[in-house]
Amino acid sequence: MTDSFLTFEQNWRAFEHEHVWHPYAAMPASMQPVPVASAQGVRLILEDGRELIDGMSSWWAAIHGYNHPVLNKAVRSQLEKMSHVMFGGLTHRPAAELAALLVGLTPEPLDQVFFADSGSVSVEVAIKMAFQYWQAKGRTEKQALLTVRGGYHGDTFGAMAVCDPVTGMHHLFSHALPRHYFAPAPDCPFSGDWDDACIAGFRALLQAHHKQIAAVILEPIVQGAGGMRFYGPEYLRRVRALCDEHDVLLIFDEIATGFGRTGTLFATDRAGVSPDIMCVGKALTGGYMTLAATLTTRRISGQISKNGGAFMHGPTFMANPLACATAVASIKLLLDSPWRSRVAEIEAGFKAGLEDCRSLEAVRDVRALGAIGVVEFKDDLDMNWVQPGLVDKGVWLRPFGRLLYAMPPYVIDSKDLDRIICAMREVAAEVAAKAPQSRNRG
Ligand SMILES: *Cc1c(COP(=O)(O)O)cnc(C)c1O
Numbered sequence: 001m002t003d004s005f006l007t008f009e010q011n012w013r014a015f016e017h018e019h020v021w022h023p024y025a026a027m028p029a030s031m032q033p034v035p036v037a038s039a040q041g042v043r044l045i046l047e048d049g050r051e052l053i054d055g056m057s058s059w060w061a062a063i064h065g066y067n068h069p070v071l072n073k074a075v076r077s078q079l080e081k082m083s084h085v086m087f088g089g090l091t092h093r094p095a096a097e098l099a100a101l102l103v104g105l106t107p108e109p110l111d112q113v114f115f116a117d118s119g120s121v122s123v124e125v126a127i128k129m130a131f132q133y134w135q136a137k138g139r140t141e142k143q144a145l146l147t148v149r150g151g152y153h154g155d156t157f158g159a160m161a162v163c164d165p166v167t168g169m170h171h172l173f174s175h176a177l178p179r180h181y182f183a184p185a186p187d188c189p190f191s192g193d194w195d196d197a198c199i200a201g202f203r204a205l206l207q208a209h210h211k212q213i214a215a216v217i218l219e220p221i222v223q224g225a226g227g228m229r230f231y232g233p234e235y236l237r238r239v240r241a242l243c244d245e246h247d248v249l250l251i252f253d254e255i256a257t258g259f260g261r262t263g264t265l266f267a268t269d270r271a272g273v274s275p276d277i278m279c280v281g282k283a284l285t286g287g288y289m290t291l292a293a294t295l296t297t298r299r300i301s302g303q304i305s306k307n308g309g310a311f312m313h314g315p316t317f318m319a320n321p322l323a324c325a326t327a328v329a330s331i332k333l334l335l336d337s338p339w340r341s342r343v344a345e346i347e348a349g350f351k352a353g354l355e356d357c358r359s360l361e362a363v364r365d366v367r368a369l370g371a372i373g374v375v376e377f378k379d380d381l382d383m384n385w386v387q388p389g390l391v392d393k394g395v396w397l398r399p400f401g402r403l404l405y406a407m408p409p410y411v412i413d414s415k416d417l418d419r420i421i422c423a424m425r426e427v428a429a430e431v432a433a434k435a436p437q438s439r440n441r442g
Helices: 002-019 069-081 093-105 119-136 171-176 196-209 233-245 298-304 321-336 339-359 383-392 414-434 437-441
Strands: 036-040 043-046 051-054 112-116 144-148 181-183 213-218 249-253 277-280 292-296 363-369 372-377 403-406
Touching (some): 051 414, 069 321, 093 112, 119 249, 119 277, 119 292, 181 196, 196 213, 339 363, 339 372, 339 414, 363 414, 383 414, 403 414
Parallel strands (some): 144 213
Antiparallel strands (some): 112 292, 372 403
8 A cells, every 4th residue: 555655656647647638638648747736926836846937827717826815815714604505595695796796897788697617518508598588489490509710619519519610629529519600700800990891701691590590609809719819899899780680699708808808807898799698707716716607688587587487507516605705806806906007018018029920931920919919820830849848948838729829817027928928939930940941932
């Protein structure tokens, strides 16, 4: 016993590598994951004592950095009361407090809150809400969704079915997914003149199929995991008008964009548009715990609930009090902080610092919006050297496909931001140096 325990202590990484799955990975994964012992502020402290500056916010979530005293206190104080209690037939103050904050901060008239345990589940809930709404109205033919290419909405089946069919990482399952309508990805630039051609494909699909379409679902302003693309707010205003005109509900997935990431509290604030249903997650608890929420309007909840109807969803850990209390603390911490100027400074830093990369032959585009900086290459990055190279440079970034991107915690200072930007520039230069010469002429 003692012997094998000692062996495990010495070899836990080898054991982990052989037995534990990682996201979108083979088993065992082609690369050993980097072991993190602790995290503090914007730094990940590795088992061997090295420190990495975090440029990922653990996938959009850790907006205040790690190990934050205010969030730690919120967790501890809720833990002393109860970490969890079922939500069926019971309720608690943290859920009410969080709902009050969400209702107050999201666009009117969103004021009905459903708590879910992950972003993907909140998307499932949003889709179910739309379907149940039309069901209750007797419009049973409305069973399809309309979305845009380049989107990402999660890994569960309902969510997968509205991810980009090519880049959405789910083509293996296409035979098992419901078929929805896909309009071209919005290609109107974030700023610049409106060109009506940008929405022509979307409009045509809606006009042709609105009788079958229950809802439109999209990520406002920033398409995240589907390609890190930004588009202009006018597109959202047109989509809202078209949905109203054709009796179709509008779902905004703000799971990545919510809580300040793009420079406004929610990305849709740029457009001044209110969806009928909205999903939030990721940064909701400041990256401490998994929690998401789906908000909708009284019109929709009322229709679903007509004649004693119930909304048919209820996860075991719904409205987990520990997560709700942490989310309340995280949102208050955000609102009390100068997040707007911090996010604006990060945007300015990315814009100035990454611009040089644009002249490299291997680079297709450079862009920044809010606390998001992106270098898009012409070819897929070779993670086998790019990932360890970034770790050697002392930063934590997680590129995918052709994209090298960063979305650091808002609390990052300019010195640490510079180190992330420098690492991105170095990688870009290295990629350019390795690119076959023929590309330069092609
Ligand atoms: C991450 C993400 C999801 C899925 O959230 P999970 O918590 O990973 O299930 C859905 N939509 C968008 C826009 C996301 O960025």
